Amino acid sequence: MSHGVGDVGKLPVRKFDALVVGAGGSGMRASLQLAEAGLSVAVLTKVFPTRSHTVAAQGGIGASLGNMSEDHWLWHMYDTIKGSDWLGDQDAIEYMCRTAPEVVYELEHFGMPFDRNADGSIYQRPFGGHSANFGEKPVQRACAAADRTGHAMLHTLYQRNVRARTQFFVEWMALDLIRDADGTVLGVVALEMETGAVMILQAKATMFATGGAGRIFAASTNAFINTGDGLGMAARAGIPLEDMEFWQFHPTGVHGAGVLITEGVRGEGGILLNCNGERFMERYAPNLKDLASRDVVSRSMDQEIKEGRGCGPNKDHVMLKLDHLGPDVILKRLPSIREIALKFANVDCIKEPIPVVPTIHYQMGGIPTNVHGQVVAPSGDDPAAVVGGFYAVGECSCVSVHGANRLGTNSLVDLLVFGRSAGNHVVGLALPGKAHRPLPKDAADRTLARLARLDSATSGESVADVAAALRTTMQAHCGVFRNQELLSEGVRQVMEVEQRVQRTAIGDKSTTFNTARVEALELDNMIETAKATVVSAEARRESRGAQARSDYPDRDDVTWLKHTLWYRDGNRLDYKPVNLKPASVEAFPPKTRTY
Amino acid sequence: MKFRIYRYDPEKDAKPYLQEYDVALDPHDRMLLDALMRVKAVDDTLSFRRSCREGVCGSDAMNINGKNGLACVTNLLELKEPVELRPLPGLPVIRDLIVDMSQFFKQYHSIKPYLVNDERPPEKERLQAPEDREELDGLYECILCACCSTACPSFWWNPDKFVGPAGLLAAYRFIADTRDQAVNERLDNLEDPYRLFRCHTIMNCVDVCPKGLNPTRAIGKIREIMVKRAV
Numbered sequence: 144m145s146h147g148v149g150d151v152g153k154l155p156v157r158k159f160d161a162l163v164v165g166a167g168g169s170g171m172r173a174s175l176q177l178a179e180a181g182l183s184v185a186v187l188t189k190v191f192p193t194r195s196h197t198v199a200a201q202g203g204i205g206a207s208l209g210n211m212s213e214d215h216w217l218w219h220m221y222d223t224i225k226g227s228d229w230l231g232d233q234d235a236i237e238y239m240c241r242t243a244p245e246v247v248y249e250l251e252h253f254g255m256p257f258d259r260n261a262d263g264s265i266y267q268r269p270f271g272g273h274s275a276n277f278g279e280k281p282v283q284r285a286c287a288a289a290d291r292t293g294h295a296m297l298h299t300l301y302q303r304n305v306r307a308r309t310q311f312f313v314e315w316m317a318l319d320l321i322r323d324a325d326g327t328v329l330g331v332v333a334l335e336m337e338t339g340a341v342m343i344l345q346a347k348a349t350m351f352a353t354g355g356a357g358r359i360f361a362a363s364t365n366a367f368i369n370t371g372d373g374l375g376m377a378a379r380a381g382i383p384l385e386d387m388e389f390w391q392f393h394p395t396g397v398h399g400a401g402v403l404i405t406e407g408v409r410g411e412g413g414i415l416l417n418c419n420g421e422r423f424m425e426r427y428a429p430n431l432k433d434l435a436s437r438d439v440v441s442r443s444m445d446q447e448i449k450e451g452r453g454c455g456p457n458k459d460h461v462m463l464k465l466d467h468l469g470p471d472v473i474l475k476r477l478p479s480i481r482e483i484a485l486k487f488a489n490v491d492c493i494k495e496p497i498p499v500v501p502t503i504h505y506q507m508g509g510i511p512t513n514v515h516g517q518v519v520a521p522s523g524d525d526p527a528a529v530v531g532g533f534y535a536v537g538e539c540s541c542v543s544v545h546g547a548n549r550l551g552t553n554s555l556v557d558l559l560v561f562g563r564s565a566g567n568h569v570v571g572l573a574l575p576g577k578a579h580r581p582l583p584k585d586a587a588d589r590t591l592a593r594l595a596r597l598d599s600a601t602s603g604e605s606v607a608d609v610a611a612a613l614r615t616t617m618q619a620h621c622g623v624f625r626n627q628e629l630l631s632e633g634v635r636q637v638m639e640v641e642q643r644v645q646r647t648a649i650g651d652k653s654t655t656f657n658t659a660r661v662e663a664l665e666l667d668n669m670i671e672t673a674k675a676t677v678v679s680a681e682a683r684r685e686s687r688g689a690q691a692r693s694d695y696p697d698r699d700d701v702t703w704l705k706h707t708l709w710y711r712d713g714n715r716l717d718y719k720p721v722n723l724k725p726a727s728v729e730a731f732p733p734k735t736r737t738y
Numbered sequence: 739m740k741f742r743i744y745r746y747d748p749e750k751d752a753k754p755y756l757q758e759y760d761v762a763l764d765p766h767d768r769m770l771l772d773a774l775m776r777v778k779a780v781d782d783t784l785s786f787r788r789s790c791r792e793g794v795c796g797s798d799a800m801n802i803n804g805k806n807g808l809a810c811v812t813n814l815l816e817l818k819e820p821v822e823l824r825p826l827p828g829l830p831v832i833r834d835l836i837v838d839m840s841q842f843f844k845q846y847h848s849i850k851p852y853l854v855n856d857e858r859p860p861e862k863e864r865l866q867a868p869e870d871r872e873e874l875d876g877l878y879e880c881i882l883c884a885c886c887s888t889a890c891p892s893f894w895w896n897p898d899k900f901v902g903p904a905g906l907l908a909a910y911r912f913i914a915d916t917r918d919q920a921v922n923e924r925l926d927n928l929e930d931p932y933r934l935f936r937c938h939t940i941m942n943c944v945d946v947c948p949k950g951l952n953p954t955r956a957i958g959k960i961r962e963i964m965v966k967r968a969v
Binding site for chain 2: 190191193194195196198199208248251252254256260261262263288291294295298302306366367400479483486487605606608649650651653654655657658662
């Protein structure tokens with residue numbers, strides 16, 4: 144690990160046409176396009192591809208196939224825009240919803256084991272916020288493989304990449320982005336976890352598909368690997384992060400454990416009950432009830448608990464009842480849910496309800512991109528100038544199709560649609576014939592300095608303690624309901640934690656599979672994500688989608704119908720307009736949002 | 739709670755040893771993985787893989803009191819103390835509880851784990867009857883954790899020649915898929931004294947699978963089809 148600073152020549156360099164960082168759904172959908180087009184492509188991943196967090200998605204992929212009853216991509220578009228509380232960019236949402244059926248059919252052709260209807264077509268289930276005819280009644284749009292849709296999709300994409308002979312760098316962690324003097328991205332500095340070797344992976348196009356950062360909160364449905372690595376790397380390289388105040392609380396995480404219980408449970412007919420046995424969602428969302436948008440359901444649950452109608456000795460959760468669906472439906476459509484409830488809540492959901500609580504689930508914001516996955520940032524007069532050589536897809540990106548609140552099942556369709564479109568865009572650049580731009584001499588300096596500090600520090604803060612402090616702070620200050628006092632104090636505390644992050648030390652100095660080092664490096668990324676979140680949330684003085692402020696309870700389209708951009712440098716905020724102009728259809732102007 | 743954990747760092751240990759830990763648990767700690775995180779908080783040199791913590795990613799497979807399983811779905815109440823943790827048997831150890839899974843994945847890749855259908859796909863989905871789709875239940879849910887293959891004596895003796903239960907389960911997943919057109923090639927690929935026929939139906943694989951899958955049954959099905967094809 145003893146590499147000198149200031150001389151990139153000492154680090155090994157490997158060159159590719161394209162580099163994808165992350166092997167979840169979006170990364171592997173993109174790499175498939177690249178490998179099949181014959182580009183030299185490397186996919187770098189912290190974990191074996193099928194262990195990426197896409198594997199944990201349960202309920203379905205949203206696409207208006209219309210297999211169950213009439214559906215239309217325009218209705219999907221409307222639901223998505225309404226779900227986003229009008230913060231989503233309508234051109235991107237239009238593109239996603241129109242393309243969704245095509246990418247689902249493709250996935251089926253790749254071998255995805257979707258559930259089937261009697262006529263052999265793909266089974267679709269109802270889901271939160273999915274409606275027919277612009278909010279009129281629920282529609283079955285979620286294409287499902289039991290309650291393991293993400294697992295089936297991730298394995299199918301991996302399998303297809305095996306067929307395409309995609310080259311994976313498994314258990315490699317990207318540490319920093321390399322940009323030259325023009326700001327063009329040239330690749331990453333990366334760590335091979337097994338050997339501790341540091342290497343430069345140079346590419347003519349670098350694509351981040353690094354996933355979300357749900358682990359910056361204490362109660363999260365997310366995997367341990369979701370530490371916002373792409374966001375940290377982008378922020379340190381001067382790229383802004385967009386709309387980071389918007390974090391989705393999934394209504395149904397297992398109380399205490401945080402493990403996800405799919406919205407598909409309510410799609411199949413499950414209902415939420417308070418301590419009086421009342422189906423309280425009828426009061427909050429008279430039309431869609433338990434299938435209202437996630438932010439709405441989570442707030443309603445929080446409200447019930449706050450007003451003393453929670454369940455259990457501490458009245459701190461509500462109940463998800465599904466026993467009335469009967470064992471046949473549960474065993475056929477929701478087998479993993481039964482397994483999870485048995486293991487993590489000690490209940491057999493065929494007979495008893497599951498204790499649930501709103502739990503951090505998804506990051507709507509991320510690295511700003513256009514519909515081709517190209518990263519964009521303000522430059523001069525252009526609010527969305529392309530950053531050369533840099534792409535981002537999936538949860539780490541913000542295109543923005545989810546706006547202030549993501550519609551259930553739109554995460555998987557986002558991965559497929561934009562993974563493919565970004566892959567196609569890179570293919571269109573005809574990279575194999577082009578030369579690599581020269582690496583700057585100081586390309587790895589910042590990274591090597593971080594590694595050197597960790598190697599030499601003999602005493603300091605424990606990584607586990609500092610990470611726990613960060614999670615506790617975020618949980619307490621960026622929860623379902625926020626206000627100025629909570630957020631200002633949150634900003635102060637996160638800045639304090641940042642000081643501690645710079646003083647961490649690890650006891651493990653081995654170069655062989657040093658997971659302590661990996662966790663310390665992940666903390667560098669978590670803190671950037673947390674800062675972006677709390678600073679952006681503190682500044683936005685309105686309630687919209689997942690940002691619910693008790694001191695500013697209303698949406699304010701006059702002042703706040705705009706995207707936040709957070710810059711690491713000076714914790715600076717900037718804003719850019721929301722795209723309210725779809726390319727081929729009429730716009731959906733903002734209106735009051737009720738379910 | 740008391741643990742005895744296999745330790746080995748090739749950089750400083752001439753040979754592996756068992757290290758004892760006694761850690762205080764939080765009342766909310768439910769699974770073995772929760773306890774392992776407590777151990778790691780006091781000794782950050784202990785290395786193991788983990789990710790989803792809900793039994794779906796397959797990262798934290800290890801040998802727990804003599805039996806392979808996933809730490810994240812192994813309830814602490816089921817474990818006798820001191821809990822003895824070792825890496826998955828039969829694969830080279832990289833460090834502590836982390837094994838080199840190359841051989842395991844090589845066997846998985848050897849069965850061509852992808853749908854083969856060279857017909858031009860329809861504009862919409864390929865249709866598949868619900869009962870045909872049901873044939874894939876119990877097969878596609880595999881998480882590639884390697885609990886099964888590394889519990890199999892036949893895989894221990896011949897990891898380079900015997901595909902192993904996980905790979906064979908995957909092979910049957912495609913053989914059983916009505917959309918797949920390469921059944922004959924798949925059978926040819928397995929018709930070998932080792933690749934398929936080293937399975938001696940010891941059934942350790944069934945015993946340890948954290949997803950409740952049955953590779954032995956899948957292997958039996960492949961054998962049946964092979965026999966039918968021969969006559």
